[in-house]
Amino acid sequence: MPAEARAPRGRSTLSIAIVEDDDRDRERLRTMLRQYETDSGVTIRLTEFEDGAAIIEGYQPLFDVIFLDIQMGGIDGMRAAEAIREVDASVILIFVTKTAQYAVGGYAVQALSYLLKPVSMFAVAGELDRSIAQLGRAEQTSILVGPRSSPRRVDVNDIVSIESRRHQIRLHTVDELLTFNATLQEFDDLLSPRGFSRSHSSFLVNLKHVVSIDGDECVMTTGDRVRISRSRKKLLLEELANHIGARLV
Structure with a gap:
């Protein structure tokens, strides 16, 4: 949620x-x-x-x-x-x-x-x-996540990536993993305007935490590697370039 x-x-x-x-x-x-x-x-x-x-x-x-x-x-x-x-x-x-x-x-x-x-x-x-x-x-930098009965506040800047696996969300922050029922589309709608990109049908990454692109994977600041689908790679590269103020050549 x-x-x-x-x-x-x-x-x-x-x-x-x-x-x-x-x-x-x-x-x-x-x-x-x-x-x-x-x-x-x-x-x-x-x-x-x-x-x-x-x-x-x-x-x-x-x-x-x-x-x-x-x-x-x-x-x-x-x-x-x-x-x-x-x-x-x-x-x-x-x-x-x-x-x-x-x-x-x-x-x-x-x-x-x-x-x-x-x-x-x-x-x-x-x-x-x-x-x-x-x-x-104050900038609105936090969201509530988790079950509706016991939501947690998470700073958007601390979210590294979000994974959808077997109808569950696995939200990776800089220092913990949160697992709960939700859809990745909910997070995509909420976080895409805040510097997140859909690298794969099952993954959403925080562009702030992307260190590099290695083949078909994003290397994150935590050392985690997040999959990139072939169909989404071009858009991901464009969004990453826009995020850091660079230009693709």
């Missing part, structure tokens, strides 16, 4: 999570987010969690922004952030805290900033404006 990582970066939609164990603080933040939605015209898909354990259980990297209370019983915001960062390097984390000293640890999990309680509408709107700006600047 290949899929775009999040909503399009035109920023007509934001997927936001609130992680807060205090009912009143959670309601206050929810109200402000809905007010921002009204004022800005941005549609907010809002999900709420009552503690850190709730968000990290079965966490999937589908949020744009997470507001995290630091001081919570059980799994606090900092520990939840560490668990989230293990599987999601892109989501924007904004800590909410009663005391500034607790926000110092945010550097370790690349938090965008922190808000002091009681949060104000001015502060929330400012952080959302900053988040939207950051999301707009």
Whole structure:
């Protein structure tokens, strides 16, 4: 299952999570987010969690922004952030805290900033404006792959090649192999505009990782060799030349 990582970066939609164990603080933040939605015209898909354990259980990297209370019983915001960062390097984390000293640890999990309680509408709107700006600047470089029940985020630049074998996809990255059910055509449609080429009916290669062409094989940066079919070799060579800015003579 290949899929775009999040909503399009035109920023007509934001997927936001609130992680807060205090009912009143959670309601206050929810109200402000809905007010921002009204004022800005941005549609907010809002999900709420009552503690850190709730968000990290079965966490999937589908949020744009997470507001995290630091001081919570059980799994606090900092520990939840560490668990989230293990599987999601892109989501924007904004800590909410009663005391500034607790926000110092945010550097370790690349938090965008922190808000002091009681949060104000001015502060929330400012952080959302900053988040939207950051999301707009960030290139969409990752996709979700794997079973729909447990997708993984993979950086497109780390994908070396994708192979279709016996109705399964074997996705080779620079340091691991992922196997799951999908079709190669899905990946071809998604990744061809991003510098990938169909070298064979069963293979898709990332032109960035092609070191050389040796006969009927692509030699990849990992040392792997990927087959090239006779019918696709000319187009592959043209696409590789265009990718590196060279000219075939």
